[in-house]
Amino acid sequence: MITLTDLVFKWQKQQINPTIAINSLEIIQGEHVFLHGPSGCGKSTLLSLLAGINRPTSGQLSILGCELGQLSKSKCDKFRAEHIGYIFQNFNLLPYLSPIDNVTLGCQFSKPRQKKALINSPTLNQEASRLLNALGLDEQLHQQNVASLSIGQQQRVAAARAFIGSPELIIADEPTSALDANNRQSFINLLFTQANEANSTLLFVSHDTSLQPLFNRNIDLLSLQEQGK
Numbered sequence: 001m002i003t004l005t006d007l008v009f010k011w012q013k014q015q016i017n018p019t020i021a022i023n024s025l026e027i028i029q030g031e032h033v034f035l036h037g038p039s040g041c042g043k044s045t046l047l048s049l050l051a052g053i054n055r056p057t058s059g060q061l062s063i064l065g066c067e068l069g070q071l072s073k074s075k076c077d078k079f080r081a082e083h084i085g086y087i088f089q090n091f092n093l094l095p096y097l098s099p100i101d102n103v104t105l106g107c108q109f110s111k112p113r114q115k116k117a118l119i120n121s122p123t124l125n126q127e128a129s130r131l132l133n134a135l136g137l138d139e140q141l142h143q144q145n146v147a148s149l150s151i152g153q154q155q156r157v158a159a160a161r162a163f164i165g166s167p168e169l170i171i172a173d174e175p176t177s178a179l180d181a182n183n184r185q186s187f188i189n190l191l192f193t194q195a196n197e198a199n200s201t202l203l204f205v206s207h208d209t210s211l212q213p214l215f216n217r218n219i220d221l222l223s224l225q226e227q228g229k
């Protein structure tokens with residue numbers, strides 16, 4: 001599903017030590033991967049490459065057989081909209097829109113993803129509402145401005161936006177950092193249920209190593225990078 005070969009990424013051309021240097025990594029469809037490593041080792045940078053937000057400096061990065069480094073920026077954006085659900089560390093929600101509008105935005109830029117979302121519900125709004133309910137966001141909050149929601153509630157909106165249209169890859173960057181232990185466990189359970197239902201690959205970044213046993217694969221980015229340098 002994801003294949004990295006001799007992948008190198010430098011933020012600056014003149015940088016001596018690349019931020020990312022990975023010889024080889026293969027992740028198969030449906031795998032639940034826990035990615036960890038010390039602060040600054042490049043976790044968010046790697047995620048931005050996988051999401052096509054940044055481009056490799058050299059090497060290959062292929063997702064679902066598509067070589068992301070070869071795509072134009074607009075094709076990369078289209079690829080991301082179609083195949084990837086991304087839960088950002090700071091959620092990246094549009095504060096003046098409602099939860100429903102934020103969630104439907106997740107599939108607004110891809111017709112195939114909209115079609116997949118409409119398998120479960122007659123309209124995109126109803127599908128957004130179904131996902132928000134499944135994530136435990138009270139129905140009366142679905143139409144309020146997102147800015148008026150608590151952090152935990154905003155996190156649910158960010159998750160529903162990533163899940164809509166069952167993308168093949170779900171990327172979650174520190175998605176549980178703002179939650180207490182109970183909410184963290186229920187959030188993880190929902191994440192796994194959603195990923196299993198759609199056979200999505202899950203790439204989950206966290207500093208909380210107590211979550212590690214819940215995943216079927218554990219990648220230490222620092223050791224992976226050591227092999228590549």
Ligand SMILES: Nc1ncnc2c1ncn2[C@@H]1O[C@H](COP(=O)(O)OP(=O)(O)OP(=O)(O)O)[C@@H](O)[C@H]1O
Binds near residue numbers: 011037040044046
């Ligand atoms: N936009 C940027 N421009 C230049 N350098 C950057 C940029 N973003 C990150 N870096 C650098 O890349 C390196 C890796 O940062 P990154 O955020 O990927 O680490 P991380 O492992 O996700 O850290 P954390 O666990 O603290 O979130 C750091 O040295 C950081 O300073």
